[in-house]
Structure formats: C-alpha cells, structure tokens
Amino acid sequence: MSHETAAAEYHPRALAHQFEDLGQQREAATLGMWVFLVTEVLFFGVLFATYSVYRSWYPGAFTAASHELLIWPGTINTAVLITSSLTMALAVHAAQTGERRLLMVFLVATMVLGVAFLGIKGFEYYTSFHEHHVPGPDFQFEAEYAQQAQIFFSLYFLMTGLHALHMIIGLGIMAVMLWLSWRGTINAEYYNPIEISGLYWHFVDIVWIFLFPLLYLIGRHG
Amino acid sequence: MAEHVLPKRVYYTVFGILMLCTYLTVQIAFIDLGAWNTVAALAIAVFKATIVVLFFMHVKYSTRLTWAVVIGSVFWLGILLALTFSDYLTRRWLTFG
Numbered sequence: 001m002s003h004e005t006a007a008a009e010y011h012p013r014a015l016a017h018q019f020e021d022l023g024q025q026r027e028a029a030t031l032g033m034w035v036f037l038v039t040e041v042l043f044f045g046v047l048f049a050t051y052s053v054y055r056s057w058y059p060g061a062f063t064a065a066s067h068e069l070l071i072w073p074g075t076i077n078t079a080v081l082i083t084s085s086l087t088m089a090l091a092v093h094a095a096q097t098g099e100r101r102l103l104m105v106f107l108v109a110t111m112v113l114g115v116a117f118l119g120i121k122g123f124e125y126y127t128s129f130h131e132h133h134v135p136g137p138d139f140q141f142e143a144e145y146a147q148q149a150q151i152f153f154s155l156y157f158l159m160t161g162l163h164a165l166h167m168i169i170g171l172g173i174m175a176v177m178l179w180l181s182w183r184g185t186i187n188a189e190y191y192n193p194i195e196i197s198g199l200y201w202h203f204v205d206i207v208w209i210f211l212f213p214l215l216y217l218i219g220r221h222g
Numbered sequence: 223m224a225e226h227v228l229p230k231r232v233y234y235t236v237f238g239i240l241m242l243c244t245y246l247t248v249q250i251a252f253i254d255l256g257a258w259n260t261v262a263a264l265a266i267a268v269f270k271a272t273i274v275v276l277f278f279m280h281v282k283y284s285t286r287l288t289w290a291v292v293i294g295s296v297f298w299l300g301i302l303l304a305l306t307f308s309d310y311l312t313r314r315w316l317t318f319g
Binding site for chain 1: 226227228230233234236237240241244247248251252253254255259260263264266267271274275277278279280284285287288292295296298299302303304306307310311313
C-alpha cells in the first residue's frame with residue numbers, strides 16, 4: 001500500500017498525464033515514430049519500384065546514364081552519412097547517460113555532416129546541370145539512349161532530391177533538438193525527442209544506403 | 223521495458239562494419255559478375271540497413287510491438303513490389319511470335 005502511494009506521488013515533470021510512467025511514454029513515442037517510418041518506407045518504396053521497372057525495361061540506357069555520375073562524390077557522401085549516423089547514435093547515448101555537453105557536441109557534429117552531405121550533393125547537381133544531364137529541352141546524351149537516359153536522370157533527381165529534402169527537414173529537427181538540449185529539457189530520464197529524431201535520421205541514412213548502389217554503381221565494370 | 227543503454231563500442235563496431243561494406247560494394251561493382259552484380263549490391267545494402275535498424279535504431283532491444291511494426295513495413299513493401307513487378311515485369315511474356 002505504502003509502495004503504491006509512493007509511486008503515485010512520484011510524478012516526473014516530463015511525464016504526460018495519460019501515461020503510467022516514463023517507460024510507457026517512451027515506448028509509445030518509439031512506436032509512433034516507427035508507424036510514421038512505415039509510411040516513409042512505402043513512400044520511397046514506390047520510387048524504388050518505378051526505378052526497378054524502368055531499369056529492367058531499359059538496362060542499356062540505365063547503365064550508360066549511371067556511368068555519367070561521378071563515383072567519388074557518391075562514395076564520400078555515403079561515408080559522410082554513415083558517420084553522421086554514428087554521431088547521432090552517440091548523441092542518443094549521451095542523452096541516455098545525461099551528458100548534456102556531449103549530447104550537444106554530437107548533435108552539432110551530426111548537423112555539420114548533414115550540411116557536408118548537402119554541399120557535396122549540390123556540387124553533383126551543379127556538375128549535372130553543367131553537362132546537360134538535367135531532363136528537359138537542354139538535355140544532351142548519346143543519340144542511342146537520348147530518350148531513355150532522361151528517365152534515369154528524372155528518377156535520379158526525384159529520388160536524390162526527395163532524399164535531400166528529408167536531410168534538410170532532419171537538419172531542422174536537429175536544430176530543435178539542440179535547442180531543447182541547451183535549455184535542459186533533455187535529461188537521462190527524458191530523452192524521447194532525441195531518440196525518435198535519431199530514428200528519423202537513421203532512416204534517411206538507410207534510404208541512401210539503397211540509393212547509392214542503385215544509382216551510382218550500375219555496371220561499373222568493363 | 224526497461225531502458226537499455228548500449229555500450230559505445232557497439233556503435234563503433236557497427237560503424238566499422240558499415241564503412242567496410244561501403245568499400246566492398248564499390249569494389250564489387252568494378253568486377254564483372256553479370257546479373258550477380260545487382261544481387262551482390264542489394265544483398266550488401268540489405269545487410270547494412272539491417273544492422274542500422276537493429277543497433278543504431280535499437281530495434282533489437284525494442285518491444286515486440288515495435289518488432290511487429292518494423293517487420294510490417296518490410297511486409298507491406300514486399301506486397302507493393304511483388305504486385306507491381308508481377309504486372310510490369312511479366313508483360314513481355316505474353317507476346318507470342
């Protein structure tokens with residue numbers, strides 16, 4: 001009896017009234033984020049399905065068009081994103097252990113890497129514009145594949161563009177997380193916002209893990 | 223479910239494996255394996271995604287309900303791909319003579 005009374009009296013500031021305890025609140029937050037991520041999986045899934053259908057129809061054009069993409073910025077960007085996922089995971093770890101300064105350092109590191117990714121992506125887009133690889137009236141490609149290569153580049157810009165948009169939204173989320181951490185809202189007891197923002201960031205990383213080989217690495221041999 | 227704070231070395235190990243896989247996938251792309259190039263690239267990508275989900279996203283230590291939702295996402299994606307491909311990738315099978 002006395003134990004129950006004590007439990008009822010203990011009410012952390014971060015605990016919303018509809019939850020029994022912080023553990024239940026954390027589970028609900030994680031589950032809710034995953035439900036959102038399912039919709040994201042299907043959102044990108046449609047694009048991957050479209051890509052697969054066109055690639056199976058026009059394998060020659062897709063190989064030729066993929067060869068026009070520079071391999072090194074794509075590879076560096078993959079490494080940059082994986083590193084940002086590491087710093088994100090370490091940020092969540094710092095939040096769990098209540099190391100506020102370290103949490104902020106890792107959040108900033110994640111944002112810096114995110115900006116670096118977008119910078120390199122911007123350089124790639126610039127190169128594509130320069131070489132007339134943007135679908136439209138200015139598009140130039142070897143005559144045999146001129147039409148079909150536009151489909152590859154349309155998908156390239158659509159998929160990497162939507163991925164970049166997710167990165168930009170992620171940077172906004174990280175900025176809010178940095179503010180919450182600075183304000184002291186995040187502590188070892190309540191770190192749900194960092195945890196679920198991390199889920200989002202890692203998801204965006206996973207999308208790139210699939211985009212990279214499918215867009216950059218088709219038939220690189222020979 | 224009690225919170226589960228993973229030791230940092232788990233994250234460093236996963237990071238190392240992800241980097242190694244990135245190196246491998248680029249190297250393999252330059253070797254001619256025919257149709258197996260795509261299979262190898264996708265297999266490595268699926269492996270990378272799996273360890274990100276299990277360790278970086280803590281699903282390995284999550285509740286069964288979270289597991290169900292994660293597996294559900296793969297399941298629904300499977301339906302999406304299977305039904306799409308069963309139409310578009312089989313159309314040529316019907317063009318006789």
